[in-house]
Amino acid sequence: MSTNNPLDPLFDFIRFQSVSADSNYAPQVAACAQWLKDRFAAMGLEAVTYPTAGHPVVMARNTPRPDRKTVLIYGHYDVQPADPVAEWTGKPFEPRVENGLIYARGIADNKGQILAHVLGVEKTLREKGELPVNIIFLVEGEEEIGSPNLEKFLNDHREELRPDVIIISDTSMVAPGVPSLDYGLRGVLAMEVKMYGAGTDLHSGSFGGIAPNPAMLLARLLATLHDENFRVAVPGFYDSVVPVQDWEREEWARLPNCGEEDYKQVIKARALFGEAGYSAVERLWARPTAEVNGIGGGYQGLGSKTVIPREAFAKLTFRLVPNQTPEEIDAKVRAHLEKYCPPEVRLEISHGHGGAPFLCDPHGTYSLAAARAAKRTWGRDLARIRGGGSIPILDTFKRILGVDILLLGLANPGCSAHAPDENFPLKNFEDGIRFNGVLLEELASDQ
């Protein structure tokens, strides 16, 4: 390597327009994979670009030794499309540094984060000639399109992988400069409900009072999903929910950026909303929800039209928490909707995607190792947080490889992933490189 300035490889990495969603960018995606593989090879790792049915997986590892722990670091080199390009301050694929922030498409999600680990390993190898662990980098090119080929890849390579722990830096810190372990995420269950009334749209003067109105009856049906305290009113919905633990309540109440007022400012609403008896952060991280993501039926244009629509629909998602499963909740919600649907209309429920909730032990051996590494890097305690969203690949990893996954996000909240002016602090990038070094040390230790 001719230079030790870590921004040089970062900016090279960024300039590949590795947009996985758009086949026009396929050559750039392939070139980006090749660049990454070459980088791994130059570091002295055994690096391979595996073709898949879609974009390639880049894998790199040192020579495994049975006396070392095996750490798998997962990331992705593909990025979201840059649209709407006109809303960026600069060019999306030309990194721009301003006030300590690097702006570029993919800088936070995920190139800056994964490259910090790559350069961290490179630095250790350069300085010490050896790593304290067996390292496996698994960097895919299809995360932004739902990792359609990852499951097959993991199954095909299961025997050669066998990690002790998986590290993923593809999330955000709870607040700038606060190292954070995301030890839980909610799962998700999507479904679409369609309700059919009369055979055609009807004139509401000629038939109002005798024709079933799906737009009205669907609204009534959706209203049965919550009780007056905005708890989900589907029988048995909370049966397998793991309660919020006392230590969680205490720790989360002290976290920066997680107060009612913080969230209110972020969502720009008159007030927060939700289930009675839980704080905002508890509702977001540890309580399941039922949400209407879309609703439609009847006249959608300007003004009024005196129609009784023949059909209406609602798109629903349920956020799930441990130990709810998509299958369990799907059956309970379906039974509830069918029970409350009036017999005059016909209900059609289609299943959408589902993903299990994720939880790892924040007090387990590897979590504690990560906490020591964070303290050494940032000089402060690792915040133990959870997230409201869902990362379906975690379940894939857990099912196939069966080990703990530590989500150690390096991005800032407000990093605008998937949005214009995506950004990542220079400092977080540099901290990430240092963190990788001490993290591998701590993971290797027997404490």
Add this chain to the structure above:
Amino acid sequence: MSTNNPLDPLFDFIRFQSVSADSNYAPQVAACAQWLKDRFAAMGLEAVTYPTAGHPVVMARNTPRPDRKTVLIYGHYDVQPADPVAEWTGKPFEPRVENGLIYARGIADNKGQILAHVLGVEKTLREKGELPVNIIFLVEGEEEIGSPNLEKFLNDHREELRPDVIIISDTSMVAPGVPSLDYGLRGVLAMEVKMYGAGTDLHSGSFGGIAPNPAMLLARLLATLHDENFRVAVPGFYDSVVPVQDWEREEWARLPNCGEEDYKQVIKARALFGEAGYSAVERLWARPTAEVNGIGGGYQGLGSKTVIPREAFAKLTFRLVPNQTPEEIDAKVRAHLEKYCPPEVRLEISHGHGGAPFLCDPHGTYSLAAARAAKRTWGRDLARIRGGGSIPILDTFKRILGVDILLLGLANPGCSAHAPDENFPLKNFEDGIRFNGVLLEELASDQ
């Protein structure tokens, strides 16, 4: 007049493509008005084509005599567009006779019906040289676009009109060959409700559980509009409702085409629906409703999107019955919606159009005269019916001219007004001509 075949003038009248909604047809609309005026003049009536801000009004009258009742017959010579033309069996503006039905655009709505009255008067004048009443024909060219200039016309001509009764044949019989007096119609009140939550659409994973969801909260709000018996649950909603009378219950129960099974077949639903305690025909004709005509919010595309929409809307109409007023119901509904709207979201209610319900006395002097005329024409009793829809011009007539309006429809149910293959039976046309003669006699009598 060179011919006494009444189909000749009817077919001439039909061939004018007098589509008021489309300015491309303005010359045809004007030519149709001119043709009608000439017809009136040829009958010996004083006929005038009055320009308006839109299409002209054709008015015709005999020389008024103070010892005669004045009967105003209202109709319209404009028609709906023929679209979708491809769905017609023949050409929309070329009358086609098959199995005793005449098919053409405007044949039922309203050319066949108004021309039956015109030719009825012509026949009486030809045979008797005189009419038993002062007749005023008022035939406008903008009914299909909401009669925007009729109110001004009536106000401007109020003193010269002063009718004793108004006759309108622009509705349908309750069943083929059953003479029908439509003595009541429902009014209408339209409004649009918009609900706003967070400042932007939000990710339902990142914010589900703390963000107010307008798609869900609007559904809950709409669910408060009805109680469990599907009565409208807005406080005071029924305060001024005139109850269904015993004679109405009895007569309506015996009417053809008005049973539960009849309606079920028309609307092609699994079952009828509506307020408990009333028959279908009672709900349709004499009970008010609250309907959702359109609802929308959030993701409308295929599949699912994990979004909490920032806003949602519903388009509502309320059908009103005597003596509800749009103003009264508007205030009550608004107060109800505002009361039940959660404080976390913002509600915006826009007023749409309103129209008062219509009711005339089916046992009044002129209604009884119409019943005698119907018996003489069809040999059977006049069915006293009401309608579920609204005809806003009735209120305009009543407000300005202040007299009874008899709706004596000559079309058949299933006449496909506003739809392809609009039709009108030859027999109804001929019956209508005869009916006009005896109707004017009976209206003139002192019984």
